[in-house]
Every structure is written in structure tokens, then in C-alpha cells.
Amino acid sequence: MLQKIYDWVDERVDITPLWRDIADHEVPEHVNPAHNFSAFVYCFGGLTFFVTVIQILSGMFLTMYYVPDIENAWRSVYYLQTQVAHGQIVRGMHHWGASVVIVMLFLHTLRVFFQGAYKKPRELNWIVGVLIFFIMLGLGLTGYLLPWDNKAYFATVVTLEIAEGIPYIGEMTKTLLAGHPEIVGAQTLTRFFAIHVFFLPAALFALMAVHFILIRKQGISGPM
Amino acid sequence: MKKGKGMKFVGDSRITAEKVRFIPKDYSEYPGKTEAFWPNFLLKEWLAGSVFLVGFLCLVLAHPAPLEGPADPTDAAYLPLPDWYFLFLYQLLKYKFASAQYFVIGALVMPGLAFGGLMLAPFLDKGKGRRPNKRPISVSLMLLGIIAVFWLTWEAASHVDWEAKAEENRPIPPGSTVEIDTEDPGYAVYENNCLSCHGGQLEGVAGPALIGMEYSVEEIKQIAVEGIGDMPPGQFNGTEEELQQLAEFIVATNEQAAEDH
Amino acid sequence: MSEKKQQVSRRQFLNYTLTGVGGFMAAGMLAPMVRFAIDPVLQPAAQGNYQAVAQLDEITNEPQRFDWTMDQVDGWYESTVTKSAWVYRNDNDEIIALSPVCKHLGCFVSWAGSEDYPDQFFCPCHDGRYFKDGENVPGTPPAAPLDEYEFKTEEGTLYLGKAKPKGGVI
Secondary structure (H helix, E strand, O other): OHHHHHHHHHHHHHHHHHHHHHHEEEOOOHHHHHOOHOOOOOOOHHHHHHHHHHHHHHHHHOOOOOOOOOOOHHHHHHHHOOOOOOOHHHHHHHHHHHHHHHHHHHHHHHHHHHOOOOOOOOOOHHHHHHHHHHHHHHHHHHHHHHHOOOOHHOOOOOOOHHHOEEEOOOHEEEEEEHHOOOOOOOOHOOOHHHHHHHHHHHHHHHHHHHHHHHHHHHHHOOOO | OOOOOOOOOOOOOEEEEOOOOOOOOOOOOOOOOEEEEEHHHHHHHHHHHHHHHHHHHHHHOOOOOOOOOOOOOOOOOOOOOOOOHHHHHHHEEEEEOHOOHHHHHHHEEEEEEHHHHHHHHHHHOOOOOOOOOHHHHHHHHHHHHHHHHHHHHOOOOOOOHHHHHHHHHHHHOOOOOOOOOOOOHHHHHHHHHHHHOOOOOOOOOOOOOOOOOOHHHHHHHEEEEEEEEOEEEOOOOOOHHHHHHHHHHHHHHHHHHHHOO | OOOOOOOOHHHHHHHHHHHHHHHHHHHHHHHHHHHHHOHHHOOOOOOOOEEEEEEEEOOOOOOOOEEEEEEEOOOOEEEEEEEEEEEEOOOOOOOOEOOOOOOOOEEEOOOOOOOOOOOEEOOOOOEEEEEOOOEOOOOOOOOOOOEEOOOOOOEEEEEEEEEEOOOOOO
């Protein structure tokens, strides 16, 4: 039955080459932990992607309960964590995933760096990777505020004070981020929410797509 | 694939009508034990991913995501801290060469050089050799950077009493005030010894809230006398009997609060 | 078509036009959105409204804490916030109104807050201290003097405006 559906679609759309290109590409021995256990260092990138998927899914589900409003943000987080079945786990996955994704990115970066895998012809992919790192840090920074608890509020105040300290454009940057020149409040929360949920993920998806396309095009770096 | 005349299409589309039979690729021409990504290698990756996921879920189950009390901009005693992966930047700004009039150096120049260097690494380190011993400068700079980040993070984190901080900032929903039994003999003792820091409703002022605790009578007696975290010892002045009344009053109020909730 | 060598080929012309039309579409979409996003930056800076804080005859040579409330408007969210200041007359009979916010990590300082230092502002969080004029005591955690409120006096009432950093670091 499935085969028939597949053939029906394939006859009309010719989907086989699309996935065959990904499925059939060769994986060399030196990245395969089954042959050489030290090759587990090549898993860090894949695991980063895996945690990113966890983050996207758990984040999507969290917005079913969360409201970005200073009166209700904290209550909604408290509610979803204490009253909703498995709320503790879903929020826990998003919270710890944020830390784990940074750790994995860090390890992946170190692997690429110490293997010199960023050298010609892979300079561009290295830059895209570093940009992904920045985006992840930005996601961490903006996501930290969203529960609107004391920790979130005061950490954001400090962050915005640092932004304000930049010469010439500091105050502008701060106002742009906070939505108000002096108050860290309702407008800050909605801004951080928009950045965390729409702007940065959009940039992240675009960069990740480039990252993966470049890997497929160039192939993984050879053995040392 | 055939080109030019003689090609057949599905209907009026551009999809070729002649399907090439799928023949599994032969990897023998590649060096070593090369294998196909799907399904051979992906299975191994997913096995590693499963082990990772189990570990991750254990972490999630063992440590619920922390949540502190709702943001209170007037809470002047709060010690602000960023998420752990920004601690090194936060710590950097504490040093004399990176704060006050040198703030720009700490907040912009140093992180800018570090991250800019990281981003432009392929153009700064252009040699052919890939092995770390063939490029001592870039590798030693990276090691230096890693050591600096780890050390700064450690310095920032080791000065914080994380447990006391978490204990002082337990989440208490606003508006869930507990009825305080002011007739209780323990309340009079509370009024004289604790109220100035912990508030008339046990809601916390300079000190943390006393609602939502899980201390026993004995533990509260000990804390009242010996202090805990930022609370200095010797806050309680009174007889042993009053101490007992005080601790029982706090525990009873907590039990009532737990019932109401 | 003239016999002259063509300056712009047909393909170039179409490419330029395509870029132009694309640019118009992008600008038409994004212009309102960008203006929308940067609106807070372009708002005129709120002038510190002066709030009545105290009667002049209440102010002594000894710093006293005065509290007042003000309405704060944050976009659509209006709330009442409490502010406070330490106010006194210095030796030249000038009024000094200091912000109670510690310059170290933002705790609240209080005058004679420590029995050991009756003539200084004291911060309970990390034992930061300030002299009466708001200068930080060297060797204690704060790195800058306390902020000073702008003030004006009208008909025997003290009005306070914004707290401004006093010299030193910005």
C-alpha cells in the first residue's frame, strides 16, 4: 500500500532523486565511530541539531500556555509548570536544552577548530557556524527574560545596562531592545518574546540550511 | 538520462516518464570502509542520539527547571546574575581594567576581539597544515581563550551561594496570602524577632518569605538562633519556650498555606 | 536603434530594472515595519517630571528619607511606583537629594545604616559605604558616588526630578 502511494507520487513528482542524494552520500571511515571510536567527536554537530529540534518542539508547545505579558507571564509559567500534566518536563526540556545546546555547540566548535577543518575550502561554513553560535547565545539571552521572574528581570536589567554603556549608540541600542528608554517592563517583554520566537529562529533556520547545504556540497573534511 | 528528442514525459509535465531502476551505490571505489549514510550510518548516529536523549531526559527529570518569584523591580536586595554561559562576560566587567572608565574595553573591545578572531579564524590562520602542532599560534590563542573563559566563569560562579539564592527566591504566586493567626503566642515572638526582615505576613522583606518552606520545627529553631545564608546568627532573643512557640507558629502557618493552595 | 555601440545591453537593462522593482517591493514591505520597530528610539526623551516630595522646613542637616509615589506609564501598562530619596541641607545650606540606590549592585542604602558608621550611608548587601556628600568610601565595593536628584523649590515645597549620576563614570 505504502509502496503504491510512493510510486503514485513518484511518477508525478519524481521525488526519488531528492532524498537519494542525501541517503546515498558516502560516509568515510574516519568519521564512523564503529571503526574508530575517537570519531565520536564528529557526533557533536549532529547532537547540536538534535537538541535544536528538541528546543523548537518544546518551545512550540510552551507557547500553548505562555503569555508574554508582565501581569500574566510568570503566572502562566507557574501554572504550566505546576498544574499542567508533564509541564515540569516540557519546560525542563526547554530550559536544560538551552544549556545543553550551548555545550554541544562549544564542543562542535572545538572539534572543528582543533582539526583545522575550517581551512580552505570550508571558510564560509565556519563563518556561518560562528553566526549560528551568536544566534544561539541571542536565543539564550532573550529566552531568559520570558518567565519574568526575579532572576530574569534583573539579569536583563544588567544586560541592558551593558548595552547602554556602548559609546554613541548605547542608549539607542538599549531603547531598541527594551522598547522604552528607562523602564524594563511590558514593552521589553513583548520585544524579547518577538525576538526569541520569530526573529532569531528565522535567522537560525536560514543559517542552518546554508550550513547543511554547504556540508553536502563540500563533503566532510578528510582525515587529519 | 537521454537528452534531446525521444524523451518521454509524464503528461505535459517535465517529469521524465522513464524511471531509472534504483541500484544501490557501490562504495568500493572510496578509500577505507566507506558506507552509505542511509540507513547504515544514520542508524549508528541515532543510537548515539538515543543514549544522549536518555541522559538528557534523566537530567530534566532529576532537576526541574528553576523558577523564582515574579519579577519585582523594587526588590533591592536581589543579586542579579546572567545565565551561566554569560557569566564570563559578567565577571570580566568586574575587573578594574574592564570597568569604570575602561568599560568599553571590557564590554566591547575584549569580547569583540575574541569573537571577531574566532569568526575570522580561517583568514588569520591560512597555513596549509591542519594538525594542531602545525599551527601553534592559533591553537595556543584558542587554548588561552578557553582557559580564560573557564576561569572567569568559575570565578563568577564560586562567589555565589547558589543554594541560598534559590532558597530565598522560591516562587510564591502573588495574591496567595495566608491568613496569619495573630492570636497565636508564636506570633508575638515572631513580631519581636523576625517581622522586621520577614514581613508582617511572612511574605519576606529584606529576608526571604517564610511561606512555602519545608523546614521542620527543629530546623527552624536552629536557623532562628544560628542563622542561615545571609541571615546572621543571634537574631532570636528570648527563652527556649518562646523559640518553640515561634517555630511551631511558622510550621503551622506553612501547613495551612499548603492546605489552602 | 542607433548604430552606436550599445551602452547598456538588453540583459543588463532588465537586470537593473529587476533590482529596482525588487528593491521597491522590499522597501514598500519593510518601511512601515522598521518604523514600527524603532518607534521607542524616536520618542522624545521624557522630561523628568518634578514631583512634590517634602516641605522645605522638614529638611534638616541630617539626611532624612522621603518617599513619594509616581505614576509610571510603560506603553499600555500604567502602574504606580514608589521612589525615595535621602534629603538634607549641607554646610552651605544647599539642599542635597541623593538616590538611595547603591552604585554597586543596586541595593538600597540608608543613612547611619550601620552602628559602626553613624556618619555614612551604608549598604547592607555588601557593606558598601558613602560619605554624607554621596562620595563612595574608597575600599568599599561601590565604584561611584550616589546619584543626585535634580530638584527645584517652589513655595516652600521641594520637587525632585530625575536622578543623575554625579561626575565620575557614565
